[in-house]
Amino acid sequence: MTRVRFAPSPTGNLHIGGARTALFNWLFARSKKAEFILRIEDTDVKRSQKEYIDEILNSLKWLGFDWDAIYYQSKNFDKYLEFAQRLVKEGKAYIEDKAVIFKVPQKKIKINDLIHGEIEFDTATLKPQVLIKSDESPTYNFACVVDDATQEITHIIRGDDHISNTPKQILFYEALGFTVPVFAHLPLILATAGGRMSKRKGATSISEYRALGYLPEALVNYLLLLGWSPGENQEIVTAKEALKKFNIEKANKTAAAFDINKLDWINAHYIKNTPLEDLFEKIKPFLEQKGYDLKDFDRQYLLNLIKLYQGRISKLTDFADWADFFFKDGLVISEELKEKHFSKDLTKEFSLLAQRIASLDSFTIEDIESSFRDLVKELGIKTKELVHPVRVALTGKEIGPGLFETMFYLGKEKLLKRLNCIAQAQNKEAA
């Protein structure tokens, strides 16, 4: 039975790098008849926290990775101790200050990494390795080996930062008489500016990206592209498709820089392809978070609004940010926009437009457009001379969906109120 594992340490949230490692393990297992297990490496009792375990598990679920079993290292302390004592008995380790320490045999170790090929180490550079600390808890490398062996892990897919742990671990496998598994070391993900990813260089945890309005399928697609290519110049690859094409040996050797622009582009793509009803459910929490009471609005109306924006947003949060004027009663227009668009007196134009709209028999997008265009023609001005100021007056923004659709969905009442409000303000200024 082929079995792989993802082994996070609950001393922090699931970050981008961890998620990518989990993805590759999950893909590896699910693309063949293999098992994918989770192992929580919580041997550092002081730093490990329950909240982190929950956060990691939730993030993995959110990304769509399911697992066949979950183990906790904190429950295996007896086992580690037992194996360590066996090594002491066999003379391969000794006790010093209550700690169990491994005697490093001098030899060359060769591994055949699935991604890197052959890597050779000389154990002469290794110091004696602590197996069990004086408080009876195991060290990372030892617990890792004992678990990987007893949990019958056949392939270890992990980050490049573990390459230098590998010779130490192989020594333990050999001393304990275990079969050495196959290794595959994935390149690291670098921050956009280069160097290690850190909070200072932008969001790092999966939950942050979730809160930022990214779709799990977009994140998975992006992470997949970061270090693996399906070939044929394909950029959009769903997890389902990747399952058919995945091959760990085709994974890249090069560390990749995280590029938020490309993630945004992929996210926009998935948003465009999400069925409207689903998109609504996904956007809903972000609207509620902004304090908009959705009970005030008809469901179909909200769906129409989202449809208006579906093709132009790149994050779920964009809708709540860009379409805010539909939900708010008052409207705040920045001084900058006022200066740019209302420096010319438009009292007459705004009042006339308000009159025309008010007297409209049927309030449809087409009727709004024709009365708007008629007015523009009568006034002898260019369409955009009125479009832009009106857009700002109604939305507080320079950009958005088509103006007539915006006017329609804003509704006659709010539309007239905002138009008149600006006209009055300009009147006052003139006086």
Next chain:
RNA sequence: GACCCCAUCGUCUAGCCUGGUCUAGGACAAGAGCUUUUCAAGCUCUCGACGCGGGUUCAAAUCCCGCUGGGGUCACCA
């Protein structure tokens, strides 16, 4: 510093294994234009890379060596 890993446009990559079809392909970003109802949408176009130096070979992005550069690891953290 020692050991290890890596090296194609600004970024992600295809090509490398099995040299020639590569005046190096795609995507993101950027720039220009169109769309004249905006752009943060769409379409079109442009810019832009084999790190350097040696080999091997008729021929090297592709194979070999060195250098340089970047990264990782050197804990009784994981």
